[in-house]
Amino acid sequence: MVHTLERLVVRHTLRVPVPSGTGQGAAAARQFDIALMSVGFKLSGELFTALSGCEEKTVAALAARTLDTVRELVGDHVRHNPYFLRFPAGVPDTAAFWAECLVKALGDETARPLVLGQLSTGTLDLLTLPTYGRYQHAYEDLLAAHGELVAAAGDRVTLLHPGGALLDEVSALYLALAGSRTPLGEEHLADLAVLAGNQAHGPQPERIPVREVRAVVNRARLKAGAALLVDTVTDVLRLACALSVGDVGLREPTRFRAPSRAHRRALLAALDAVVAAQPAKLVDVTRHREAWKRLGERLHPHEYPQWPHAAEVFAVARGERKAPSLAGRAEALLAGGDVASAADLLATTAPGALFRGLDRFVRTAQEGPELDAVLTAAERAAARVSGRVVLSLREHVQNRTEATGAAESGAPRRVFVNRSGGAWVTEDTRGPLPEAVRDRLTALLDAETRRRLTVPERLLVDPEVLSVALPLSGRAAAAGLGTLPRGSVSRIEGELLRFFTYWKQARATTDHDLSALVLDAGYDAVTWLSYTALTSVEGTHSGDVTNAPDGATEFIDLRLGAVRGDFIVPQVHVYSGEGFDRVEESFFGFMLREADQGGRPFEPRTVRMKSDLRGPGRIALPLAFQRDAEGGWHARWLHLYLKGEPHGNRVEENKVTFAVLVRGLVERTPLTVRHLTDLMTAAGARTELWDGRTPAPEEPVTYIGLERPEGLAPGSRVITPENLRDLIPA
Incomplete structure (x- = not known):
């Protein structure tokens, strides 16, 4: 457990907990520094000095553990082996390569009858050819075929800094994650679960504002016998989902497990206390009625008459008791045309709901006193809305100018991205927000944000x-090295841009395909690189690998100076088998190199970004690259997962979809x-x-x-x- 906690600290903070004790550790620290440089990391001066004063054996052991952690951060913990041995050199023309595979298959006595049978029907399945998609060389052969990487000034160097004692660092990391004001991604929630189990009886944040985070913390506290942190019935439902290893975000149905008697009593007692203190909170039950019904079948509240208020929760879920919601009352007022009263109701009782629906209220209100009443209600509610919601509305308002990105019909497009990274595009049928309204809301939101900010001297x-981009949701960025929130723009420099994706299947034969689409300034497709187009003016593809029991990697190498378009959109398709959230491991990244650096296809020192791929859907769009007016290139972070097809996803069949999505996101201005x-x-x-x-x-x-x-x-x-x-x- 100690080593696990140390790994979490290094991965999340790039700080190394400095061990106690004194000694002569300078030689071990120098060796540690040299080993780190081979994967693009380095000890800061302060960390080198701190480790030099520790015992040599302690430093050596710490170095081995830390090196393993940073190698995983950058993707160097696995073997990256392209299909073509000398990639990026020696990649053949696609048709010529397929013909070569066919000739070899016809020379194989076992494969020949099947291949001849296919040819007689006028079709050929590449996957049935013995040499297609299967490595023809060992990883050791790859190493022998490539020279050493020539060091360049532009190679990445990521500094590791000194931390305090391990327990202090663990506590600080726990407090930071548990007290986060924005939702955490799935990877961060999993790490928080480990930390919360260790810190259940330790210092706690003053507030845990994110409800999903609270559920993870409560699960650890329940198992440790500590008091639960609940103030709504939904907190208890989320905790029940966490105990059943379900979705604490309540987006997907959870198959509730039969809890232990102790956990059953704890959940019912918590429900009883919440409802007894504030019966009005029963209104929250209706939002997740079906989940409450399923949970009631596991908790058997009728067996515990000492908690009668808990039984009321399930009575509401079954429809035996009415609990009109605030949202329902507001909707009734809106349906009756009383927009001002609906806004006033939410401003008083649910200010966050008013802010999240403010665009609709403003568009529905009649210009004049009614519109002024809605805006006045928003001004009155602003102080009681979370900072994240204030900033989210600010970002929304600044993008409600005259519509851009019109479709062929002339209708503007609207891009939606859900909490799982799923994205879709539809026509924007909303009327515009008047300029005076935008100006008033902008002034309100900026003043409220400024009032809350901690202003440094x-x-x-x-x-x-x-x-x-501001991380208004933790799900807008993936875990990894060098990743930035969705909408961020970062400058890149280098002659060669190389993408890579790695996956290792868990149970079924799985084929993930790396592709890159090039778009022009009008978002029309210029060309692409994939297993169906191994070479182009822009660069080369490393070859299709169709089975990954021991892991597999595909690369795309691009010469930025040769790119004929203005956008490069790398993507990873699930062609067959397990999706990103089912494989044992899956990640994407990119490297930047100079033309004369050489080296292996994967060199950790040149990796600028490595992002875990664990989302839903069958197509991942991690980011896009855009050429600016001066000819330089910038990365635009997307972190999207598209539904795709169950089988056979290919870049050629989704060019229009990708172009529309990229256009919509590029033309949106993030905060x-x-x-x-x-x-x-x-x-x-x-x-x-x-x-x-x-x-x-x-x-x-x-x-x-x-x-x-x-x-x-x-x-x-x-x-x-x-x-x-x-x-x-x-």
Whole structure:
């Protein structure tokens, strides 16, 4: 468990807990530093000094564990073997390669009858050819075929920094995740479950604002015998889902397991206490009526007459007792044309619901006193709405200008992205928001955000972080190295751009296909690279691998100077077998190199991003690349999972869908770090753009950047993508 906790700290914070004890560890620290550099990491000066004063054996053991952790972060914990041995050299023309596979199959006595039978019908299944999709060389052959990577100034170097004692670091990480003001992704929730089990009796955050996070914490507290943190009946339902390893987000039905008697009593006692204190909270039951019915079959509330209020929950679920919801009352007022009263009701009782539906209220209200009443209700409710919802509405309002991205019919398009990363496009039938309304809402939301922000006396900002989107949802970014929230834009530099995807099947034969689509400025397809198009002017594909019992990797190598379009859209398709959330492991990433660097197809020092692929759907769109007016390239982060087809997904059949999605997301303006730094500056912070080339100030500062720099004064607050959620005000 100790090593697991240490790994979590390193992975989430890039901080290494410094062991206790004294000794002569400088030699071991130097060896540690050299080993880290081979995978693109390095000890900071402060960490090297701290480890040099520790025992040599302790440093050596710590180095081995940390190296394993960072290798997994960058994707170097597995063997990456392309189909074509000398990739990116030696990739044949697609038709010529298929013909070669066919000739070899005809020379194989076992395969020949099946192949001849197919040819007689005028069709040929490539998957039946013995040499197609199956490695023809060992990984050791690959290593022998490629020279060493030539070091370049642009290779990635990620610093590891010193942490405190392990228990202190674990507690701090737990408090940060449990107290997050934005929802966490599935990977972070899983890590939080481990931390919560260790910290059930330790320090707790003042508030756990995200209900799904609270469910994970409560599961750990229940198992540890600690008091539960519940104040709504839905908190209890989420906890029941967590105990059954179900969806605490309540998006998917949970198959409830029969709880132990102790857990049954705890759940019913918690329900009873909530309803006894505030009977009005029974209205929440109707939102998840079917889930409550299924849970009641497992809890048997009738066997526990000492908790009569808990039984009322299930009576509401069965329809035996009425509990009109606030949403229902508001809808009734709206249906009757009384928009002002509906807004006033929600402003008083459910301000978050008013903010989430404010666009509809504004469009429904009659211009004049009624519209003014709606906006006044929003102004009155603003102080009681979470900071995340305030910022989400601010982002929504700034995108409600004149519609862009019109379809061929002239109708504007609207892109939806759900909490699982699923995306779809439809016509935008909403009427426009009047400019005066947008201006009034913008002023309200900015003033409310500024009021809540912690304004530092001195603020240092890395210019590269200003275009990073605010993480208003943890599901808008995947776990991994170098990932940024959906909508973020980051500059890339290099001559060669290389994508890679790795997967390892769990039970069934599984074929994931890496592809890249090139679009022009009008979002029309120019070309693509995939297993059906191995070579083009732009670059090469490493070859199709169709079975991955021991893991498999596919690559695409692009020469950026040769790209004929303005957008590059890499994607991973599930052609057959297990999806991203079913395989044992699956991830995507990209590398940047100079043309003369050489090296193996996968070189960890050149990896700029590695992102886990664990979402639903059969097609993953991690990000897109866009050429700017000066010819440079920028990454635009998408983190999307499309439903796709059960079998046979290919880039050629989805070109239009991809183009529409990319266009919709590119033309949408996210709320970025710049928005909050501008508000801090307006509120009195002394703000300075700082790229780290000059000495850091001697006094403590707040620093916001893509990576933690060296040399900041003790007491400085550091915000990087790892803890960017801390910027979101309460």
